[in-house]
Structures are given as structure tokens and as C-alpha cells.
Amino acid sequence: MTRSSAIGAATRRNEDHRLLTGTALYVDDVHLEGMLHVAFVRSDYAHGLLRDVNLSAALALPGVIAAYAADDLGDYWSPGPLLVPPPPIERCEFRSATQVPLAKDKVRHVGEAIAMIVAESRYIAEDAVALVEVDIEPLPPVATTEGALAEDAARIHDQFDSNQAAHVVQEKGNYETATANAALRVKRRFRMDRGASAPMENRGIVAQWDERCAELTIWDTTQAPIPIRNGLAHMLGLPETHVRVIAPFIGGGFGPKIMMFYPEEVLLPWAAMQLKRPLKWIEDRQESFFATTQEREQIHDAELAVDSDGRILGVRDSFLCDTGAYNPYGLTVPINSQCTLLGPYDVPNYWSEFQLVFTNKPIVTPVRGAGRQHGVFVMERLLDLAAAELGLDRAEIRRRNFLPPDAFPHDHEILYQDFAPLVYDSGNYEPALDKALEMIDYDRFESDLQPAYQANGRTVGLGIVSYVEGTGVGPYEGARVTVQTDGRVCLATGVGTQGQGHFTSFAQLVAEPLGVSAAEVDVITGDTSHFNWGTGTFASRGAVVAGNACYAAALAVRGKVLATAAQALEADESDLEIEGGCVNVRGEPDRTISLGDLAARANPLRGAVTPGTEPGLEATAYFGPERGSTASGVHAIVLEIDRETAQVDILRYVVVHDCGKVINPMIVEGQIHGGVAHGIGNAFYEELVFDEGAQLMNASFMDYLVPTATDVPHIETAHITTPSPLNPLGVKGVGEAGAIPVGALFAQAIENALGADAPEVLEMPHSPNRLFELLQGDPDA
Amino acid sequence: MIIQSEYLFDADRPTVYAGLQNPEILARALPGTQTLEIVEGTRYAGEMVVSVGPVTAARFEVSVELTDLVEPESFTMLVGGKGKAGFVDGRADVRLEDRGAQCLMVYKADLGVGGRVASVGQRLLDSVGKAMSQRGLKAVDRMLQ
Amino acid sequence: MKPAPFEYVRPASVEEAISALTEGGYAAKALAGGQSLIPAMNFRLAQPAVLVDLGGLDELRGIHPRDDGGLVIGAMTLHREVEHSSLVAEHLPLLAEVMPWIAHPQIRNRGTVGGSLAHADPAAELPSVMQVLDAVLHVQGPDGVRTVPIDEFYYGLFTTALEPDELLTAVEIPPLPAGSRSAFEEVSRRHGDFALAGVAAVVQEAEDGTVARARLSLLSVGDGPVLAERAMACLAGRTLTAESIREAAALTSEDLDPPGDIHASAEFRRHLAGVLTTRALDRLRA
DSSP: OOOTTSTTSOOOOTTHHHHHTTOSOOGGGOOOTTOEEEEEEEOSOSSEEEEEEEOHHHHHSTTEEEEEEGGGGGGGOOOOOOSSOOOOOSEEEEOOOOOOSSOOSEEOSTTOEEEEEEESSHHHHHHHHTTOEEEEEEOOOOOSTTGGGSTTOOOSSTTSSSSEEEEEEEEESOHHHHTTTOSEEEEEEEEEOOBOOOOSSOOEEEEEEETTTTEEEEEEOOSOHHHHHHHHHHHHTOOGGGEEEEOOOOSOOSSTTTSOOOHHHHHHHHHHHHHTSOEEEEOOHHHHHHHSOBBOOEEEEEEEEEOTTOOEEEEEEEEEEEEETOOTTTTHHHHHHHHHTTTTBOOSOEEEEEEEEEOSSOOBOOOTTTTHHHHHHHHHHHHHHHHHHHTOOHHHHHHHHBOOGGGOSEEEEEEOTTSSEEEEOOOOHHHHHHHHHHHHTHHHIIIIIHHHHHHTTOEEEEEEEEEEEEEOOOSOEEEEEEEOTTSOEEEEESSOOSSSOHHHHHHHHHHHHHTOOGGGEEEEESBTTTOOOOOOSOTTOIIIIIHHHHHHHHHHHHHHHHHHHHHHHTOOGGGEEEETTEEEETTEEEEEEEHHHHHHHHSOSSSOOOTTOOSSEEEEEEEOOSSOEEEEEEEEEEEEEETTTTEEEEEEEEEEEEOBSOSOHHHHHHHHHHHHHHHHIIIIIOOOOBOTTOOBSOOSTTTSOOOOGGGSOOOEEEEOOOOOTTSTTOBOOOTTGGGSSHHHHHHHHHHHHHOTTOOOOOEESOOHHHHHHHHTTOTTO | OEEEEEEEESSOHHHHHHHHHSHHHHHHHSTTEEEEEEEETTEEEEEEEEEETTEEEEEEEEEEEEEEEETTTEEEEEEEEEETTEEEEEEEEEEEEEETTEEEEEEEEEEEEETHHHHHHHHHHHHHHHHHHHHHHHHHHHHHO | OOOOOOEEEOOSSHHHHHHHHHHHGGGEEEESSOTTHHHHHHTTSBOOSEEEEGGGOGGGOOEEEOTTSOEEEETTOBHHHHHTOHHHHHHOHHHHHHGGGSSOHHHHTTOBHHHHHHHTOTTOHHHHHHHHTTOEEEEEETTEEEEEEGGGTEEETTEESOOTTOEEEEEEEOOOOTTEEEEEEEEESSTTSOEEEEEEEEEEEOTTSSEEEEEEEEESSSSSOEEOHHHHHHHTTSOOOHHHHHHHHHHHHHHOOOOOOSSOOHHHHHHHHHHHHHHHHHHHOO
């Protein structure tokens, strides 16, 4: 029987007690003596010349301490860094324009920060915001992705001659020659719209400047506390050791919190130093719809060529990707789309081109899935269309094109977002498909269930799609493991945590080698004073990269424990075992010593630490994979459509997922559930709707519809385990997986439900209103 | 946002046309207008306080310009409004038709709305636009009697 | 999202509330459950100078039976009190049926019947339900008390017969005439969201099985509750059959001029109104 906290056990979460009793610290829980509150004046216009910002009436309001416009920042005003430069792709043109702390001369999207007010309370700060006179001369906005490249489109960044932010071509084989004799080509235009990450906790920052110690402390909802610390130290001219960034408990990250050096993140620390008072800014929900980054707008023109058996000869794709007003995150999103399109399939020839375009909309950076769903949507839809044309079963066309288990490592011959070649480490796709088909009762659905529904006048359809997800990219993470004299184990790692269960899964990785329970491991994440090397939590990499570092550090400490115990127990190391917090000589239960006692022995108050040894039972380790590991899965759905009201009801949802070795199946399932919920939102509910003026029409949860608990069905899950050869634990990431294939799944199931004369579903999200238009035979409405 | 509608005035076409050139009467067409004065020719400016449902006493600086005047048949009305709650910007093409002693106004307005009003008010914009234009024209009609 | 400064008054009686509203004029707002007003204030779309909190007016709370089976519901009665009232369940099944459609439990725990009726949001359920139930509204102002039949209460978008210094104090609902059946149908994106369209229906059957009187009121398809007058007329004197229902639903759709928004175009709303009318009337077939 596995121990309850062994690697692979569904250990209950260490963090839940604190979360459920409200004793966990979130940024807004930080209250400091003399703390002031910040609110921002934001642009009502999507595009315009900023003629004047008059702060005098705001400054005159009692309780207002300071107000700043761009010019008041002096030399500190500077555009943010380009966080992710483009990978070394041969055919790549790239133009960088990054966000500014406060708009100067020009505003480029609604909600862009124009001025910052500091006041005794948030109420007064917002009263003062209303008193700031902003004079903006409107310019024609660029409101659509396609419109960005129109000849007469207004230019968003004057230094460039168009709104094209990048043009990239990646190619494998030769699509044209290889597909010259294709039995079938299917070509369509696919659209995906924008969504918000909609975390339960918005962004927030508290900055405290201790002038006597010359130390700056920042509580920040960031997914990347260490890079934030390093960057702010540099910007503010402080030693890195004098800047501490704490990312405490965070109510959901989903990607936009890995975006770094947001205006507020740069301004609060600076102003706290200016004013010598602690400052707090908590993003309100409305601000979050403009000031936090978003994702998903893309338009693909894609073609699939297959032979008469449905085998893929090649894919050709040309797409537009909206980056919003600035592009601090480089090409991560479109490259993810480009690479993930290939899916679990053997695609011998691939020609893929994209243009990244600036628009007058909020900034685009990765949101859970980060462009991957787009690739999956295009490929899965093309396969469905090809299967229909060839009269092939949709599961069969996938099966025929899966990379076989002996094809790994498989080189797709293009570059991935982590600059490494897109090489799949391992995979075994057919068993996942078979399992999903069995769980969703595919054969019986086709033969009995669907006809029975039809006979009863019900419109029910089934969908089944495959996907892969590149996860766990480098560069590296680290961890330090310490056995304390009370026998508890302390684990510190640099990544922040936003609800992924790191306090438990990392604890399990450390607990097993050290023979303690996960509950005896105290995990510290996201505090630069405890661990200050690392990058952050993103790209489904926490378990892969930080997890392996935790495990490596624990193994190193295990070595020290055994060496110290061998001395103490006068035994040979190979005769020792660690269990229940003690080291025992195997077969001699009386010869035992606790980890706490060993920790005390290893850090003596008298006697010397001899040269070549270190005090304590502590070790620090780092892990950096040579490249990412490729997770995969199959989702299946049964849904019902009310043809009259165009409402969709999910009857069943099945996920078969392969994330390599599972550390904690309960946490993995939780991640899948959350991801599927997010995916259902993106497929059916969530859409940021902008009008022709690039005004966001639904900047509240009244109109931006996130699926609630009652809108997310019971999710049946199963695991396939194909370990990754790229890390000692054999794990792959799972954080984003659930969200990735849902749009394609919905589309297929809707078509399947509507039967032979179904309209094609070539876009996501797919609202009832849109379904109504399609059912009315009006695809262009 | 497009608002397309019509209104039947209890006055003849020349009266309606002439009335709408008078800032005092024109002001009635925009419910909530407190002041509207001639800036130059057929350009007007003033202040408006809008109260509709959840929106109470939202102040807007308004500007109105009548262009493409074809007496007494048609004109175009350019409207701009700017306040703390957001802004409105748009044009309305207005056509007047004889209906015996009455006059039918056919109008099509293309309005852009921005700021907070747009970002949280979308559900009601259509209705508010329609209701306000009809209310305004009714007030003009009464003024013309 | 913090409200602009305002003065707060919590009167102890209806008279005090009315004088506070009279004094405040257009700058004063009555606060009932606050489920629409407070968000609007936090968005700073509503900036009343004076907020008159009716929360202390216990006299406006409660569900009181009339001798004839009708009910008088105080304006400050919470949605949840109506939802869980055995009187309502027994005498006005339509009202009981509609309550779970009103937003979410958290909102029903604070929102009030009077607040919803007086706010006159075109997507609200209660105005349509009260309309088909022939409710009468009790209104009190500086000049005393008056009653307004529901068909004369709604003027247009967020506009009612209430003057700024008047309070809605109660809604009185007569018993359903013998032979009456009722139904409510609604479609929204997620449960609890603003309706894309909805319909409340009451049909009173004559002894011969024909429709003596039909009341159909739609929500979220106009400036307020919309009575489907031609459809109601076309059903009178006929039996509810697939044919007559189809006709009534078609007339209902035809007579609407619904607004469109990002969730449902005008055309979709018109279509839904017809579908829901059919479904409601189908349920009322004997």
C-alpha cells in the first residue's frame, strides 16, 4: 500500500486549512502603519493624442497626498522591458513596443493608465480620479485584427510603418510538392475571439520602503517574484538583496500574472520611495478587464491535405494574431499556436506563417493554454472536415495519423517558444483515444443512443478530440530543503503559487526521500528572501521544473541524513532506512535516531565543522530540462442542443490525460477540472466584445460570462502514464491541459448533434446567439 | 450602435424643419439638455444631465452640429457628449417627409459610446438610445404646438 | 469601484422616508435591497446626493393574506421570503414558480419585491408576473396614499408612475379567478443571468373549455414588461390548441420591437419570445 504522502498518492492538501479558514495571506490582507491607497486615471479612448493632464483639482482634494502624470516621473518613465525576445527563427521579423508606466503623448487602449493618485483612502483616491481633467484628441481606433493591416489603418506606434508587430514563417518539408497529388484538401477560415483570465483575485500590490535599512518590500500578485525583484532593483538603483518581493497566496494566476512590470507594479514601489509611506493598490474588477492582459484573438486560414486513406500529407496555415496595444511577451502566444497545431499527429510537411498585429485593445500575453487552443482548434476541425469528406470515422482518422509509440523522440523540425526545437519527448496516444472512446461509450452512442435521442426529438451529439501540450519548459528552477531540529522539513522554492497545490505536491516530492509525511514539510514559495534564483510559474512547468529541483534537493539532504545517521548509529549507510521521521538500522528497531536529533548533530554548538563539510541537513538543488516535455490527452463530450432556444447542455464530459508520472492524482484532477471549466468558458460563454471604437462592451461579470459551478458538468477522468525521459521524476505539466481542446470538442459535438445538414462551426466561442444565426442559415451574420 | 426609427410630428414639414434650427427647440430633442447655445452658424454647445434607470445625474458637455442641410427635407446631426461617465459620439441622418398636415421624421443614428457607460451599460444601450430619441422628439413636438 | 460621497438617511417611518425624499428631490434615491442601486453607485453611474435607506421600515415587510385568497406583499419583503412563503405557494403558484429565476440566492436574500417593481428594469421578472396577475400597487407620497393598477404603472424604460417623492409601499395581488392556470418560461445565458427573453402567462378557462381571458407579459424584449395584447385577444374565446397557440406565439413575436445586445440580437429575442410563449401556453393546455 502506498503511504498517504508518497509520490503518486492523493495526499490531502497542506494549504487547504489556511485557505478554507481564511487565514491565508493575500496581498489585500497586508495592512501597514501609515499605508496610503492608490487609484489610477485611465483612458476612456482606445486611441488618441494625450493633450493635457490637469491634476490640480485632484491635488486640492483633502486627503490626496500625491498625484502623478507621465511627466512627473522624470527619468523613471521608461517603457517596460521586452520580456521574451523572439526565438532565433530564420524567417522572423519582429518589432517591439512595450507598455509604458503612464501614457505620454498618446493613449493606445481603453483603460491605459494616464495618472496615478495617492490618497488616505481608496474612496478619496477615486474621488480625486474623477477630478482629473484629461484632454484627449481622439484618433481613429484599430478595433479588429484584420483591420490592423488595412492600408488606411491608423498607426498605433509611430516609429513603425505599419501595425505589423511580427511576421514569422516556419516550415517543415515542402507542403506544395508533397501535397501536389493529395486526394483531398480542406481549407477553411477559423476565428477565435478574446477572453479574460478572470481570476478570483485581481492583481494587487503593496510597496513599503524602509529608509533606515534602505530596504524595499513588495507584496505582489505576480507569478514571477524573482524576476520582478531583479528588475525593480535595477530600475530603482537598489542592490537586489535590498529588494524583497513576496508573492503570497494568490487567487488564480492563469498567465496574466506572469506578465511583468505592469505599470502599477513599477509605479507603486517608486512612489513609496518618493513618499516614504507604504502604498497599496488593489485592482478592482472593472480595471481588471482593461489593465490586466488578455488573450485569444486569432484568425487562421488553414489547409489540410490528406491521401485517400485520410493520412496527413501536410498542413498549410497562415494566421493573424492580435497582440493588443503592446507586445511585451514577444511571440510566445503565436508560436504556441503554430507548434501545437501539429498535435499528436505525424505531419510530414508543414508551412506555417503568422503576422502579429497591434490593435487598440488591451495587451495580449499568455492566458492558460497560451495560443495552444488555437492550434488544436484548427487541426481538429480540419481533421473532422476531412473525415466527413472521406466518409471516415472521426476517431479513425485520428488513429491513423497518431505518431506511434516508437516514434519518440519526434522532431517536428521547427522551433518552440522556449527556443528549443519542437521535439516531443514521449507519447502514447492510441491507448488514450481507446480509453476515451470506451468511457464515452462511443460505439453504442453511434449505434443506439443517438438514434434513440433523435426518435425522442432530442438533439444530442458527441465530440472527441486529441491534443498535445508542450509543458515544463526551462530555463531552470531551484529549491532548498532543510531538516529542522524539531524534525520538520522546510522547503523553499522560487516559483510563486496561485492555487496549484504546490504546498502539497512539492511537499510529497520531499517527504518521500526523507521518510516524513507531506504534512511535516513546510513549503515556502514566492518569497525572494527565502529563495532568490528562478523564473516563475508558467507554461505548466511548476511540477516539472521546480518539482524536480525539490526532489533533487531532497535526495541530496537524504544523503546527508544517511551520512550523519551512519556516524550516530555506528552503522553502514547501506544498512539504514528512513521512515516515520527516523533513521533506523534495518532489522534492528532499537538502533534509531530521529531526523530532528540528526539535524541538531549536524549543526553542533561545540566542535568544528571540518573542512569539506557543511553544517546542517540542508541542500540546494537546481533543475533545468534540456527542453519541454509533451503532455497529451483526449477529451470527449456528449451535449444536447435545444434547437428552438439554441441553448447547449453538457450531458457528459470525459478526459483521458497523460502527464507522465503523477505526483498527486487528486491535484492533477483538480487542475483538469479547472482547465475544463476555463475551456468551457472559452468555448461557449466567455468573449470580450469590442465595438468599432475598440470599446470593451462587457467589462463586468454581469456581461462577461464565466461558467459557474452549475455550468460545469461532472468530469470523468482517467490517466495514461507515459513518463518523460527528460527529467528524473518523469513528470509532465498539467496546468493548462484541460483548457486546450474544449473549443474544438464543442464545435465537433455541435455539428454531430445537428446531423447531416449541420452548419460548420469554425469559430470559438460559440454562443447561443451565434448558434441561432447558424441554425437560421446565416453563417455570415 | 445604430438607432433607426421614425416619429410623426403634429406639425407641418417647414415648421418642423425650422424648429430644429432653433437651439431652444433643438435642445429638447436631447433629453436632459440644460443649456444649448449657438457657437457659430449651426454649431451648438451646452450641457446635458442624463438620468436613465441606474444612471442618475450624469453630466455631459455636449456639442451639436447640423450639416448637409437641405431645406426642408433633410439634414445630418453630429452629436458629441463627454463626461465622467464616458462619452458619446455620432451622427444622425434625418429625413423629413410630408404627411398631410403632419410631418414624418425618419432617422438613422450611428452612435459610438465610450468609457464606463459602454463598458457596463451595453445591455441597455439599445433601449436607452431608442427611448431617449423618442422622448426628445416628443418634447420637440410639444414645443412646436 | 467606490461610490462618490453621499449623505445617508435611515428613516424610522414611511412618512419620514417620504419627507427625506421630498427634501432631496431628484438628488435623493430610495435604497431598498440595493441590488441594482449599489452596483450603479460603485460604478459611479449613480451618484445620489442623499441615500434614503428603507431598511428600517418594518411596516413595509411581510406577506399578508386577504380574505378572498389574494395577498398583499410589503414592498420591503425580501425575494427569499416570497420564495419560501407557504401562502404564496398555496395562493399564487406563478409567483412561487418565478422566484428561483430571479438572479441568485445571494441576491434574493437582499433584493426586495418593491425594489424590483419600482426599479422597472426591462429584464426583471416580477413586473411581468405582477402584470399577468393583475396586481395593484400601493403608493404613498406627501399628499397621501394612492393605488395604481399595474397596467398603468410602467411608463417606459426604468420609468414608472412613481413621482420622485413617492414610495411604493406594497403590491396587492387578487386571487386567481376560478379556472385559471399559470406558467413562467425564461431563457438566460447562465442560470440567474438577465433573461434573454421570458414570459409570464395566466389563462382563465371558461366552463366550456375555451379561454375566458388570457394574460401574457414578456420581459427583456422591450422597455419594460410588455403585454402581448393581440396574442391575448386572439386566444379569447378559443380553446388552447396547437393551432391557436402557434397563432398567439406568432402575434407575440410580430408585435415586439426588442432591443439587441451582445448576448442576443433583436431577432434572436423576438424568436425566443415566440418559442417561450408557445412553451408557456403548451403547459396550460388542459
